[in-house]
Amino acid sequence: MSDKSRKSGGRKGRGDAAADDWMDDQKSARFHARSHHRKISASTSRSKGATPLERTEANSTVIEVFPQLCRVRLDQDSSERLCSYRRAQVYEHGLGGEGTRERSPVAVGDRVKVSSSNPQSGVVEGVARRENQLIRPAPGRERDENSGIQPVHVVAANIQDLVIVASTRNPDFSPGLIDRFLVAAQLAGIRPTLCVSKIDLFERGQKPWDVYRELGIPVFEISSKSIDGIEALSSQLVGRKVVFCGHSGVGKTSLLRVLTGREIGRVGEVSDATGKGRHTTTSAVLLHAPGNSLWIDTPGMRAFGLIGVKPEVLQQYFPELEAAACADKPCSHGSKEESPGCAARGFPRYDSFARIRQSLIEGES
Ligand SMILES: Nc1nc2c(ncn2[C@@H]2O[C@H](COP(=O)(O)OP(=O)(O)OP(=O)(O)O)[C@@H](O)[C@H]2O)c(=O)[nH]1
Ligand SMILES: [Mg+2]
Ligand SMILES: [Zn+2]
Structure with a gap:
């Protein structure tokens, strides 16, 4: 998404078009999942405060995620299974802080505990605590106006x-x-x-x-x-x-x-x-x-929305700007009017920093 569309009230912060995303544009996934849609009617359980599995309890790694189903690889014999994850809970894995919520219980790279009744398929019983995760606003999902919750997509875990x-x-x-x-x-x-x-x-x-x-x-x-x-x-x-x-x-x-x-x-x-x-x-x-x-x-991304960073701390992630010799300390490295004595404007990544800061101010998560 261009900065122009962001300023003119475009899809703030998502930074992407719905078409990029697995859940919104996964024809083959829909095909795979269709037969299971009918069988599985209960919605995914969401568990605030519930704890994920200990890592030692996991027996498989998630290698691909579709709506309702994921493909996993078993540690034991490296075989693959297509598994339902509807029984698994959406844990709070410490995502982007307050006001964010993951929309799927599993992500690629997750360690999971799978039980399987046959060599082709299985069920994800639980998801292990993650080491880390790369997150972005879920494409096609705006922040909910009433609850203020931003749906999050985990690009990859661990x-x-x-x-x-x-x-x-x-x-x-x-x-x-x-x-x-x-x-x-x-x-x-x-x-x-x-x-x-x-x-x-x-x-x-x-x-x-x-x-x-x-x-x-x-x-x-x-x-x-x-x-x-x-x-x-x-x-x-x-x-x-x-x-x-x-x-x-x-x-x-x-x-x-x-x-x-x-x-x-x-x-x-x-x-x-x-x-x-x-x-x-x-x-x-x-x-x-x-x-x-x-x-x-991963699928190509048009843009990448940031979650869990406030505009006033963005400069911490641009170390060269953090070290700039500005007249005011601390300096927000804002516009000429905002920060007249700012020395950050001469740095190569300053314009990029200013654009990201502006979009965070305008409501990107
Ligand atoms: N000249 C040149 N072309 C390349 C090179 N690597 C990839 N291409 C071409 O770039 C095009 C896109 O390559 P992909 O590997 O599909 O790109 P991708 O990043 O996976 O794209 P998405 O899956 O859409 O995100 C293809 O036509 C490739 O042949 C390279 O090193 N040199
Ligand atoms: Mg590709
Ligand atoms: Zn400055």
């Missing part, structure tokens, strides 16, 4: 690394989303890495991603076509739990194909007309890769 994928071209490199992901990673305690994809399309000139290197964020220039940079990136990620995020069409699935050496998922052409991806991947999926790696491919 992860160590967030690989932010941004292409040099086709679609063009766009830092706005990167800065938002960097804030979200800090909030969740996840190590961020910037992966600049399609380096084979980069002709020469200034590299707008160098600013992230200067900030100390690991930056890898890669190409899934020419395989440049893949080994270096891979060596950082083997054995780790990683979620790959970015705009549609930047090459996340292509990258995961090269990293895993498997023809996973679907890869789609970028539109010639708009220069944007076509939202080829429609639901997040966890891949068990060599070296006990858990790598999660």
Whole structure:
């Protein structure tokens, strides 16, 4: 979503179109789930104050989530099951603080306890306490006007690394989303890495991603076509739990194909007309890769709304601005009128910071 639409009363804070989301645009998932809809009528139980399972009680990992059903992988024999999760409770996993609520009991990466009566299917009996989670406002779900509750979508749970994928071209490199992901990673305690994809399309000139290197964020220039940079990136990620995020069409699935050496998922052409991806991947999926790696491919996001950060503390997540030599201490790094003696305005990410701050002031969670 553009900042223009946000200012003109667009879908504040969700930062995305409903079409990006598994629950709103998962044709195959609906197909899978349809037969179960009839059998399962009770609504998911919501348990304020109830406690999740201890981690040692879990016996499976959630690898894909659909409405009503999820695909899990059992620890015991690595077999997969399609499981109903309607009996599982929605726990308060310490999401985005007051006024937020997860809308699904399970997320990709969750550790769960599954009971199964046959080799194909099963039931999720409980969800283990999470180590962390990458969250965003649930696409297509506004904050409820009466209760003030913001529905939350957990992109992935129990992860160590967030690989932010941004292409040099086709679609063009766009830092706005990167800065938002960097804030979200800090909030969740996840190590961020910037992966600049399609380096084979980069002709020469200034590299707008160098600013992230200067900030100390690991930056890898890669190409899934020419395989440049893949080994270096891979060596950082083997054995780790990683979620790959970015705009549609930047090459996340292509990258995961090269990293895993498997023809996973679907890869789609970028539109010639708009220069944007076509939202080829429609639901997040966890891949068990060599070296006990858990790598999660996600659907392309148009934007990324932040949850659990107030505008006045946003600067804590922009360390270079935090250190700026402003006349007033503390300084909100606001507009010229608001903060006349502010020294943050000269920094490369200042405009990005100011845009995010403004959208938080205007009501993004
Ligand atoms: N030139 C070039 N093209 C690439 C590279 N990686 C991917 N592509 C192309 O970019 C397009 C999009 O690739 P995908 O892997 O489907 O992108 P994605 O990020 O998974 O997209 P969504 O699933 O929609 O979020 C395809 O046409 C790929 O062939 C690369 O390194 N270089
Ligand atoms: Mg994809
Ligand atoms: Zn300032």
